Amino acid sequence: MGLLMIFLSGVLFALGLGISGMTQPEKVVSFLNVVGDWDPSLIFVMLGASMTYLTGYVFILKRSKPAFARSFTLPTSRDIDRPLVFGSLLFGLGWGLVGFCPGPALVALVTGYDSVLIFLLAMGFGMYSFEVLDSRLKGDPDGGAGLIIKR
């Protein structure tokens, strides 16, 4: 039952991405390209989504635990550190380059376009290599890449 509700949350998330226009890379790029034929409509996606979340999450967190899990698992870090800044910077560059971010790319898998598959494979490879590299460097107190180990 829990898994079904998680699955349906994913389905609803995908519908939101599709209806909002986030699954269309050319729309995303024309939102980010502020000097071109600017399409500001995607601002309202983030606004609508975060305002909805803001309104609801307070009530949900008043409950002692989630419906189908032992506890709430929320991020605890408050540090504005280098990985956050540098990682977000890289993410944005990739996002602006083609117009895809992780959710919409997964939703677009069904189209079977070569570009979508290439994007997903490269993204998965990037994520996996970062996980491997990160945990390896974290275990080494004298690891060279302070950028990654300082969390």
Place this chain on the structure above:
Amino acid sequence: MEFTLIKPLFGGFLLGLAALSLLFFNGRVAGVSGILGGFLSFKKRDTLWRFAFLTGLVAGGVLLLATCPETLDLNLKSSPPAVMLAGLLVGIGSRMGSGCTSGHGICGIGRLSQRSMIAAVIFLSSGIAAAVSIDLVFGGLI
């Protein structure tokens, strides 16, 4: 590009609702890069719920293609090398920065997390920088 207000707002509302639903049922943040990254790392023992959510995203794509195919009428003009580079940057960047447009942009900002707001300002700025400079230098997508 035509300016539309209702669809982005309503789509955003659905996104917020879906993220609330995941929080209510599973107590988790609906950050796609975090969910996928954790799934791909194979180190965590909680792969099942991740798989359920990711399958839901893909199934939602099937539903979109069947009911409103214009939402997946992708007009991809980018070349394969650019797409590959973008995928790598998005993959590495979202894991290093602990979130993407969903985890930071929707859930983090929704929780009024300062960390997520800063992340969102940074990735919006670098996204704008990338899109604008490509347009100015190459006169269109590469």
